[in-house]
Amino acid sequence: MELKRTLQMLFKLEDGLVIETVLIPCERGRNTVCISSQVGCAMNCQFCYTGRMGLKRNLSTSEIVEQAVLARRLLSSEVGPISNVVFMGMGEPLHNIENVLKAADILVDEQGLHFSPRKVTVSTSGLVPQLKRFLRESNCALAVSLNATTDEVRSWIMPINRKFNLNLLLGTLREELQSKHKYKVLFEYVMLAGVNDSVEDAKRLIDLVQGIPCKINLITFNPHSGSFFKPTKKEKIIEFRDILAEAGCVVLFRWSRGNDQMAACGQLGKPGEIQAPVLQVPSQFQAVLEAAA
Numbered sequence: 001m002e003l004k005r006t007l008q009m010l011f012k013l014e015d016g017l018v019i020e021t022v023l024i025p026c027e028r029g030r031n032t033v034c035i036s037s038q039v040g041c042a043m044n045c046q047f048c049y050t051g052r053m054g055l056k057r058n059l060s061t062s063e064i065v066e067q068a069v070l071a072r073r074l075l076s077s078e079v080g081p082i083s084n085v086v087f088m089g090m091g092e093p094l095h096n097i098e099n100v101l102k103a104a105d106i107l108v109d110e111q112g113l114h115f116s117p118r119k120v121t122v123s124t125s126g127l128v129p130q131l132k133r134f135l136r137e138s139n140c141a142l143a144v145s146l147n148a149t150t151d152e153v154r155s156w157i158m159p160i161n162r163k164f165n166l167n168l169l170l171g172t173l174r175e176e177l178q179s180k181h182k183y184k185v186l187f188e189y190v191m192l193a194g195v196n197d198s199v200e201d202a203k204r205l206i207d208l209v210q211g212i213p214c215k216i217n218l219i220t221f222n223p224h225s226g227s228f229f230k231p232t233k234k235e236k237i238i239e240f241r242d243i244l245a246e247a248g249c250v251v252l253f254r255w256s257r258g259n260d261q262m263a264a265c266g267q268l269g270k271p272g273e274i275q276a277p278v279l280q281v282p283s284q285f286q287a288v289l290e291a292a293a
């Protein structure tokens with residue numbers, strides 16, 4: 001089946017700021033719209049364009065919902081029905097939790113857009129208190145960007161980890177999911193050559209997610225200019241996947257354009273005039289990154 005192109009929409013808001021919404025056509029007519037929740041982002045993940053902009057403001061509930069409405073209205077005729085919504089565009093959705101909870105409700109409400117709650121996924125870098133609240137108040141799906149298996153690496157590439165570390169994050173999920181029936185969290189793990197893709201990382205990952213009903217999504221890193229990370233080679237990702245699968249994890253990895261496009265979804269926006277600081281590279285990784293450069 002022919003893979004269609006990703007469609008990127010730019011929306012100018014009333015105050016002149018611009019946000020991006022991406023439509024990702026998938027096989028079998030399962031089109032996904034990737035929506036933004038903030039203008040910019042305060043989380044400063046080291047791989048992410050949006051993070052480099054810093055946070056400009058939260059989007060309102062209607063600005064969030066409108067992205068899905070407009071994608072449906074403008075694009076359904078070209079690509080077919082839109083079945084999935086992911087909050088993986090600009091911003092940390094749980095940093096704007098009030099409006100995101102309201103928007104998610106409207107997306108799944110019969111009187112609203114009537115998406116299935118399992119097909120509306122809110123993605124977070126790991127804001128623990130808000131994540132708890134989200135799980136208690138919403139039935140929509142949750143994706144957590146893990147991206148590393150040690151606090152040392154995670155605190156570097158995702159500075160939010162300095163506040164809410166892996167133990168706290170995973171312990172909270174383990175606890176909260178006990179009372180959610182048939183609910184699985186999706187862990188996103190972007191494969192970065194030499195940074196988080198070793199056999200030891202795979203083994204640590206198995207231990208970390210122990211007791212948490214989950215799926216693990218391995219994502220190929222989409223290199224962009226200004227990034228010092230390199231993608232992990234396919235064979236190595238397959239090896240990593242197989243280690244997880246053999247241990248009984250549900251692990252997803254598709255080597256396809258769709259995969260790249262999903263990764264691209266987290267890297268919207270161009271670095272603006274306000275630039276968040278690039279963090280000091282931990283010394284043991286300097287050689288890896290220099291070799292990759």
Ligand SMILES: *[C@@H]1O[C@H](CO)[C@@H](O)[C@H](O)[C@H]1NC(C)=O
Pocket residue numbers: 055056057058095096097098099
């Ligand atoms: C965004 O919304 C959250 C609550 O959902 C609030 O705590 C925060 O201060 C808001 N941020 C900005 C920049 O307005």
Ligand SMILES: *[C@@H]1O[C@H](CO)[C@@H](O)[C@H](O)[C@H]1NC(C)=O
Pocket residue numbers: 045046047048123144145146147157188189190192263265266267
């Ligand atoms: C971390 O995870 C998200 C996917 O949920 C992704 O957008 C981001 O690029 C990842 N990157 C790194 C380097 O950790």
Ligand SMILES: CC(=O)N[C@H]1CO[C@H](CO)[C@@H](O)[C@@H]1O
Pocket residue numbers: 149150153193194195196197198199200201
């Ligand atoms: C935290 C950690 O140990 N990360 C590893 C990620 O993968 C590279 C090699 O692929 C290792 O060298 C790192 O130690």
Ligand code: SF4
Pocket residue numbers: 041042043044045048049050051052089090091092125266
């Ligand atoms: S990856 Fe997500 S949470 Fe991290 S800086 Fe980018 S937009 Fe923010």
